[in-house]
Amino acid sequence: MKNHVKSLLCLVMLVVMLASTAVTSFALPMNTEITDNYIYDYYGASVKAPVAYKAEKVFSKDDFGILNNFEPVDLFARNGKIYVVDKGNSQILILDEDYNLLKTVKNLKDSAEYKIPELYQWVIDGNGDPKADPIVATLNKNILNKPEGIFVTNDGMIYVCDTENRRIVICDEDGLVYNVYQGISPSVLDNYVFKPLKLTVDRTGAMQVVAYSVNRGLLEISSDGEFRTFFGAPAVSFDATEWFWRLIASEEQKKTLIRNVPTEFSNICIDSKGFIYSTIATIDAEAMVSNYVTTDDGATGVSGAGAPVQKLSPSGTDVLRRNGMYSPIGDLEVTMFNPPQMVDVAVEENSGRYSILDAKTGRFFTYDIDGNLLYIAGGASSNQFGRIKTAASIALFGEDIVVSDTGNDTITVYKITEYARTINKATSASANGRYEEALVEWQKVLDYNSNLYIAYTGLGKAQMRISMAESDLEGYEQALEYFKYSNEKTYYSKTFKELRKDSLSENFGFIVAGIGVVVVGIVALYVVSKVKKKKNGERGAK
Amino acid sequence: MKSISSGLKKFGAGTVEMFKRLKYAFYILAHPIDGFFDLKNDPKRRTVSGSIFLLVMLAFSSIVKRQLTGYLFTESTGEQLYLNVFMEVFKAVAPFLLFTIANWCFTSLMDGDGSLKDIFCATAFATLPMTICNFLLVPISNFVSLEEESIYVFIVGFSFVWCYGMVFLGMMVTHQYSVSKAIATAILSIVGILVIIFIAVLVFYLVSQVVGFISSLYTEISFRLNE
Numbered sequence: 001m002k003n004h005v006k007s008l009l010c011l012v013m014l015v016v017m018l019a020s021t022a023v024t025s026f027a028l029p030m031n032t033e034i035t036d037n038y039i040y041d042y043y044g045a046s047v048k049a050p051v052a053y054k055a056e057k058v059f060s061k062d063d064f065g066i067l068n069n070f071e072p073v074d075l076f077a078r079n080g081k082i083y084v085v086d087k088g089n090s091q092i093l094i095l096d097e098d099y100n101l102l103k104t105v106k107n108l109k110d111s112a113e114y115k116i117p118e119l120y121q122w123v124i125d126g127n128g129d130p131k132a133d134p135i136v137a138t139l140n141k142n143i144l145n146k147p148e149g150i151f152v153t154n155d156g157m158i159y160v161c162d163t164e165n166r167r168i169v170i171c172d173e174d175g176l177v178y179n180v181y182q183g184i185s186p187s188v189l190d191n192y193v194f195k196p197l198k199l200t201v202d203r204t205g206a207m208q209v210v211a212y213s214v215n216r217g218l219l220e221i222s223s224d225g226e227f228r229t230f231f232g233a234p235a236v237s238f239d240a241t242e243w244f245w246r247l248i249a250s251e252e253q254k255k256t257l258i259r260n261v262p263t264e265f266s267n268i269c270i271d272s273k274g275f276i277y278s279t280i281a282t283i284d285a286e287a288m289v290s291n292y293v294t295t296d297d298g299a300t301g302v303s304g305a306g307a308p309v310q311k312l313s314p315s316g317t318d319v320l321r322r323n324g325m326y327s328p329i330g331d332l333e334v335t336m337f338n339p340p341q342m343v344d345v346a347v348e349e350n351s352g353r354y355s356i357l358d359a360k361t362g363r364f365f366t367y368d369i370d371g372n373l374l375y376i377a378g379g380a381s382s383n384q385f386g387r388i389k390t391a392a393s394i395a396l397f398g399e400d401i402v403v404s405d406t407g408n409d410t411i412t413v414y415k416i417t418e419y420a421r422t423i424n425k426a427t428s429a430s431a432n433g434r435y436e437e438a439l440v441e442w443q444k445v446l447d448y449n450s451n452l453y454i455a456y457t458g459l460g461k462a463q464m465r466i467s468m469a470e471s472d473l474e475g476y477e478q479a480l481e482y483f484k485y486s487n488e489k490t491y492y493s494k495t496f497k498e499l500r501k502d503s504l505s506e507n508f509g510f511i512v513a514g515i516g517v518v519v520v521g522i523v524a525l526y527v528v529s530k531v532k533k534k535k536n537g538e539r540g541a542k
Numbered sequence: 543m544k545s546i547s548s549g550l551k552k553f554g555a556g557t558v559e560m561f562k563r564l565k566y567a568f569y570i571l572a573h574p575i576d577g578f579f580d581l582k583n584d585p586k587r588r589t590v591s592g593s594i595f596l597l598v599m600l601a602f603s604s605i606v607k608r609q610l611t612g613y614l615f616t617e618s619t620g621e622q623l624y625l626n627v628f629m630e631v632f633k634a635v636a637p638f639l640l641f642t643i644a645n646w647c648f649t650s651l652m653d654g655d656g657s658l659k660d661i662f663c664a665t666a667f668a669t670l671p672m673t674i675c676n677f678l679l680v681p682i683s684n685f686v687s688l689e690e691e692s693i694y695v696f697i698v699g700f701s702f703v704w705c706y707g708m709v710f711l712g713m714m715v716t717h718q719y720s721v722s723k724a725i726a727t728a729i730l731s732i733v734g735i736l737v738i739i740f741i742a743v744l745v746f747y748l749v750s751q752v753v754g755f756i757s758s759l760y761t762e763i764s765f766r767l768n769e
Contacts, residue, residue, distance in 0.1 A: 484613055493614055493688035500685070 040373060042325045042453045042487045044332050050448050052366075052375035052420035053401055055386025057099065059411040064093055064101050072404035072411055074198065074267075075395035078152040082397050084404065084411065085160075090144045092160065094173055097398065099413065103173050105158065108142050111176035116141050119165055120183035125191055133193070139165055149198035149210070149267075159207065161196035168196050168207065168221075181207070181225045186214070200270035208276055210265045217316070218265065218276070232278065232312040267344040267393065275319070276312040277345045277354055283308050285339035292327040293334060308342040309356050324372040325453075325487075330358045330365050346396045351428035355394055355401060362388030364401065366420075368427045372454045375420055378403060386412060399424075419448045430458055438462040456486035464495045471502045556591070563589040567596065567670050574708055578715035581667060582660050590659060593666030597635050600669045603676035604634040612684040615694060637735075638665050638709075644734030645713060648727055654717030664712035671708060675701030 039049035061070035069088030076083040081102065084093040091106035110116055121136035139145060149161035157178065160169045167182035184194045195212035202208070205223030208231060217233030246254060266281035287306030308329050311320035326332055330340040341360040348354065352369030362380030367373055379387050389407025396402075399421065401414040416424075426441035442458040449455070460482030467475030476499035483492035504511070566587055570577030581587050608630060609622055616622065642665050646658045656664070675697055686693055713731075714724035 480613075489614055489688060496614070497687040497689070500687070 036379070037376070039376060039449075039452065040326065040332055041451065044326055046332075047451060049375065049452070050419040051377070051417055052423070053364075053377035053414035054417055055412055056400075056415040057413045058385060059099060059413070061409065063099075070409045071406055072409065073392050073406060074149050075393040075402055075404050075411070076150045076152055077395040077397040077402070079154070079156065080398075081152075082395060082402060083150050083152055083158065085147050085150050087146050087148060088409075090146055092144070092147070092150065092158065105160075105171065105173065105175050106143060108144070108169065108171060108175050108177050111172075111178055114178050116177050117180055117182070120167065120194075122183065123191060123193055124185060136166070141165070144169070149196065151199050151201050151207075153201060159199055159201055161199055161209070163195050163197060163212070166194050166196075168199065168209070181221060184219065184221060184225070184227050186216075186219060186227050186230065198265070198267050200268050200276055202270060202274050208268065208270070210268060215264050218268065218278075218312075232276065232310070232316040232318075266342065269345055269347055271347045271352070272349050274314055277320075277347050278310050278312060279342035279345045279356060280308055280310075281341045281343050281359065283339045283342070285334075285336045288329065288339055289334065289336050292322075292329050293332070308340055309345055309354075321369060321371045323370040324367070326373070328356065328365070328367045328371050328373070330356060330363070331361060343391055344394045346394045346401075348396055348424075351424070351431040353424065353427055355396065357391050357394040357403065359391040362391050362405075364391075364394055364403065368454075369431055372457070374423050374427065374454065377401070377414060377420075383408060386414075388412065419445070422448065426455070426458055430462060433465075435462040435465045439466070453486040456482045457488045457491070460486065460488065460491060460495070464491065464498070467495075468498055473499060473503055473506070476502070560589055560592045560595065563587060564592045564595065567592075567667050570667055570708075571670060574711045575715055578664055578667075578712045581663060581712075582656060582716050588659070588663055590663065593663045596666045596669055596673070597638065600638075600673045600676075601631040601634045603673045605630045607676040607680055610680045610684075612686070614686075614688055615683040615691075638669055640735045640738055641665060641709065641731055644738060645727065645731040647734055648730045649713075649717050652717075652723075652727060654719065654727070656713075656716035660716050661713070664716045665709055668708035668712045669705060671704040672701050675704075 037049050037051050038046045041047050061068065064070070066086070066089060070086055071088035072084050073087040074085040076085075080097050082095045082099070084095065086093055089106070091104050093101060094103040094105070096102050108116060119136050119139055119141050121132045122130040123133050125131050144160060144162050145164035147160050148163045151159040153159070156172060158171050158173065160171065162169045165182075167180050169177060170179040170181075171177045182194065185192055193212075196209045197212055198210040200208050206228070207221045207223075208218040209221055211219050214230075215233075216230040218231040220228040220231045222228050264280070264282065265278045268276050268278045270276050284306045288308065289306070291306050292308075307318065307320070307327070309320065310318040313319045320328070322328065330342065334340055338360075340358045342356050343359045344357045346355050346357075353366060353374070355364045355366040357364045357378075360380070361378075363376055363378040365373060366375050366377075378391070380389065380391075383389070388403055388405045390405060391403055392406040393404045394401065397413075399416040401416075402411060403414065404411050422441055422444045426438055426445055429435070429438035429441055438458060439462045442455045442462065445452060445455045445458075460479045463475055463479035463482060466472070467479060476495055479495045480492060480499070483489075483495065563586075566577070566581070570581065605625070605627065609625060611622075642658070642662050645665075646656075646661050648654075649656060649661070679694065679697055679701075682697065683694055710724065710728055713719070713727065714721065717724075717727070719727065
């Protein structure tokens with residue numbers, strides 16, 4: 001009897017297990033699955049949205065045959081390869097398109113034309129005298145030492161921020177070194193040790209470097225290793241109360257006051273036109289809330305202190321477009337006490353689309369070139385699959401988005417869904433002036449998510465451009481309707497002006513004729529009344 | 543039957559007379575001081591029914607403006623979908639009625655010459671600029687882009703200045719005040735409006751308290767009776 005019960009129980013369990021697998025295989029398709037995904041509407045309220053990116057694979061140290069200490073602090077994607085900076089093991093991992101480990105760069109070798117120089121050991125103290133730093137003597141120049149950042153040029157040259165060795169190393173995938181930049185000292189700083197963290201390289205070979213304990217912006221270093229200038233320091237907000245306290249405080253009190261200094265960049269990346277996108281993790285929360293968090297309607301188009309993401313022009317000014325309904329700051333429910341912590345940014349070259357990664361929530365937010373929020377993905381929750389504990393770096397790799405996590409020491413690959421792919425197609429069609437295509441793609445986006453207001457803006461803009469080319473009045477009316485749906489008054493006004501101009505010129509003859517008739521009518525009435533008056537006057541005189 | 547037809551005739555004649563007298567409102571627009579003086583002192587000019595008609599037109603114009611203003615000048619999307627006629631009428635007319643009462647309260651103590659009827663007529667005739675501008679703003683808002691917004695804003699501002707200026711002049715002339723005294727009375731009238739609003743809110747609150755008390759008493763007793 002007991003055996004029967006047992007076997008029955010086994011059977012039931014089997015059926016349940018089978019059923020559960022059947023359920024998973026009958027799951028909803030990727031793009032219509034409803035989870036906690038959301039987007040903001042034009043009032044800035046969060047509303048449900050389809051899943052834009054779905055975690056597909058999580059790589060940990062075992063996948064790369066690493067024993068321990070795996071710490072992926074930075075990612076860089078170029079030429080169909082993704083480069084992972086493993087700070088824990090002081091090495092660079094090079095992965096191919098399918099995330100198979102191709103090569104590891106750890107040991108550095110002299111190349112045919114360049115010999116690795118000894119490590120730079122001098123530190124300028126307060127008196128202006130160089131002193132040898134004893135730590136440097138213990139370090140090995142032929143290996144990397146806790147690197148933090150990486151940049152790879154189109155011809156495959158790897159620029160590594162070899163942070164604890166206080167140098168920037170240029171090598172190839174085999175570890176052959178072609179150049180080393182070290183001992184860079186911006187003359188204004190005392191006791192300064194050059195420890196590069198992140199870098200980009202522009203077309204001229206000049207480097208823009210985020211360095212440890214430098215808060216005057218990026219260090220620009222020319223290709224022959226000269227420090228040129230500080231570059232793109234984030235603006236500091238003026239605080240009236242602090243200024244007042246500084247006026248009346250004594251010298252001792254002033255020392256205890258917090259210095260109002262610009263914050264350091266957390267990461268940078270460069271696009272092909274030479275614009276540098278930068279993020280700030282330790283943000284001036286008060287300035288951010290007052291400059292970038294909008295209340296009810298309309299975005300603040302200002303670029304002042306407290307921007308979590310900037311786009312620096314070659315002259316160092318912030319030229320990021322903030323034309324959306326709200327500024328690109330990540331989640332909108334931020335307060336002074338709960339600011340975002342943007343750690344990295346990645347740019348898509350063709351359409352100017354960029355994604356910023358918030359370490360506090362583990363989410364990444366993708367914006368188009370005008371600063372409209374397109375979709376949100378990721379999410380923080382300690383150890384779950386597809387969630388991020390401590391986000392460190394983001395890279396766009398083909399259509400995937402790759403996020404590294406220094407909390408779980410993993411790399412998560414997010415695969416694009418059809419929904420996000422359609423949005424991407426639509427934005428790049430809009431950005432590149434293919435308006436007919438944009439119309440079709442935005443319409444498809446609306447099939448997925450009819451509440452996405454930017455789709456209506458996109459439709460309206462495309463329709464407006466097409467109508468402008470043909471001066472098609474009905475097209476204008478259609479565009480006006482789209483802009484009404486997305487509450488886009490600026491473009492509504494522009495389209496309205498075009499419509500008015502074109503319809504006026506089309507009906508110019510009628511308008512002139514109408515005015516003529518009215519004028520003639522008034523004159524006629526005037527004359528008639530005069531004649532009548534005269535007659536009456538004559539009658540009265542009789 | 544006869545009385546009905548004669549009543550209708552009287553009403554018709556009265557309406558025609560009212561509209562004839564209302565033509566005078568346009569004269570006041572151009573000549574406020576002379577106009578308001580005659581409005582008060584010439585019994586052929588004054589018309590209470592005409593004044594009521596003007597206030598009705600003001601309410602009507604503000605509803606028209608709210609509903610037909612172009613999209614670019616509406617405050618939020620979809621606001622035109624939710625129209626509360628009573629609220630709109632109240633918002634348009636209440637300030638002028640409140641002013642009439644508050645002004646009458648003070649001027650009867652400050653030897654003003656005008657009766658309540660005079661003040662009412664003068665105030666109502668002074669609203670004409672706002673009615674005209676409201677009607678004017680509807681086509682303009684539908685024909686102006688955001689870059690020419692200043693036209694719209696100017697007309698809005700102009701309508702307010704003109705209307706309140708007319709109210710001020712009307713009051714000054716009706717009561718035969720000097721300018722300084724008129725300013726003082728105007729300020730007092732505004733204070734009076736605030737006092738009236740305060741008392742109205744207070745009364746509303748008290749009444750709701752009393753009603754609440756009686757209704758809870760009723761439920762209490764009905765529960766006890768059912769036990």
